[in-house]
Amino acid sequence: MEYISEISGMRYEAEDLVFFRNIYQSAWYAKHGAKIRDVFCDGSGKLVFCFDRVDHNRLISQWNANKEK
Numbered sequence: 001m002e003y004i005s006e007i008s009g010m011r012y013e014a015e016d017l018v019f020f021r022n023i024y025q026s027a028w029y030a031k032h033g034a035k036i037r038d039v040f041c042d043g044s045g046k047l048v049f050c051f052d053r054v055d056h057n058r059l060i061s062q063w064n065a066n067k068e069k
Contacts, residue, residue, distance in 0.1 A: 005038040005050075012037055018056040020049045025063060032059055 004011050017037055020026045026049035030036055034055035042048050 003038070007039055010037060010064050012050070015048045018053055019049070022046065025067075026051075028063060028066070029055065029059055032062070034035075034059060039060055046067070 002011055002013055010068055020029075021042070026036070027048075029051055034051045037052060038050040040048050040050075
Protein backbone atom coordinates (compact mmCIF):
# COMPACT_ATOMS: atom_id res chain seq x y z
CA MET A 1 0.00 0.00 0.00
CA GLU A 2 1.31 3.45 -0.88
CA TYR A 3 1.61 6.10 1.82
CA ILE A 4 2.45 9.79 1.62
CA SER A 5 4.58 11.29 4.37
CA GLU A 6 2.87 14.21 6.08
CA ILE A 7 6.32 15.61 6.88
CA SER A 8 8.19 15.32 3.58
CA GLY A 9 5.39 14.66 1.09
CA MET A 10 7.37 11.68 -0.22
CA ARG A 11 5.48 8.61 -1.41
CA TYR A 12 6.53 5.16 -0.26
CA GLU A 13 5.41 1.56 -0.06
CA ALA A 14 5.31 0.29 3.53
CA GLU A 15 6.89 -3.05 2.56
CA ASP A 16 9.98 -1.20 1.29
CA LEU A 17 10.64 0.32 4.72
CA VAL A 18 11.47 -0.69 8.27
CA PHE A 19 9.88 1.06 11.24
CA PHE A 20 11.71 1.80 14.50
CA ARG A 21 10.48 3.19 17.80
CA ASN A 22 14.02 3.00 19.20
CA ILE A 23 15.29 6.57 19.03
CA TYR A 24 18.89 5.48 19.69
CA GLN A 25 18.87 3.06 16.77
CA SER A 26 17.16 5.62 14.55
CA ALA A 27 19.77 8.28 15.37
CA TRP A 28 22.58 5.78 14.80
CA TYR A 29 21.14 4.78 11.41
CA ALA A 30 20.82 8.44 10.37
CA LYS A 31 24.40 9.15 11.51
CA HIS A 32 25.58 6.24 9.33
CA GLY A 33 23.91 7.46 6.15
CA ALA A 34 20.40 6.03 6.26
CA LYS A 35 17.79 8.51 5.08
CA ILE A 36 14.73 8.95 7.28
CA ARG A 37 11.75 8.52 4.94
CA ASP A 38 9.04 9.41 7.42
CA VAL A 39 8.39 10.07 11.11
CA PHE A 40 5.00 9.74 12.75
CA CYS A 41 3.34 9.06 16.11
CA ASP A 42 1.87 5.62 16.61
CA GLY A 43 -1.38 4.93 18.44
CA SER A 44 0.35 5.06 21.83
CA GLY A 45 2.00 8.43 21.11
CA LYS A 46 5.49 7.08 20.43
CA LEU A 47 7.60 8.38 17.55
CA VAL A 48 8.16 5.94 14.70
CA PHE A 49 11.09 6.45 12.33
CA CYS A 50 10.90 4.94 8.83
CA PHE A 51 14.00 3.86 6.90
CA ASP A 52 14.55 2.13 3.57
CA ARG A 53 14.87 -1.63 3.96
CA VAL A 54 18.04 -1.45 1.81
CA ASP A 55 19.70 0.83 4.39
CA HIS A 56 18.51 -1.45 7.20
CA ASN A 57 20.04 -4.50 5.50
CA ARG A 58 23.31 -2.60 5.11
CA LEU A 59 23.46 -1.37 8.71
CA ILE A 60 21.81 -3.96 10.95
CA SER A 61 24.94 -6.08 11.48
CA GLN A 62 26.97 -3.00 12.39
CA TRP A 63 24.21 -1.81 14.75
CA ASN A 64 24.06 -5.18 16.52
CA ALA A 65 27.85 -5.28 16.93
CA ASN A 66 27.97 -1.66 18.10
CA LYS A 67 25.12 -1.79 20.64
CA GLU A 68 26.86 -4.54 22.61
CA LYS A 69 29.88 -2.29 23.34
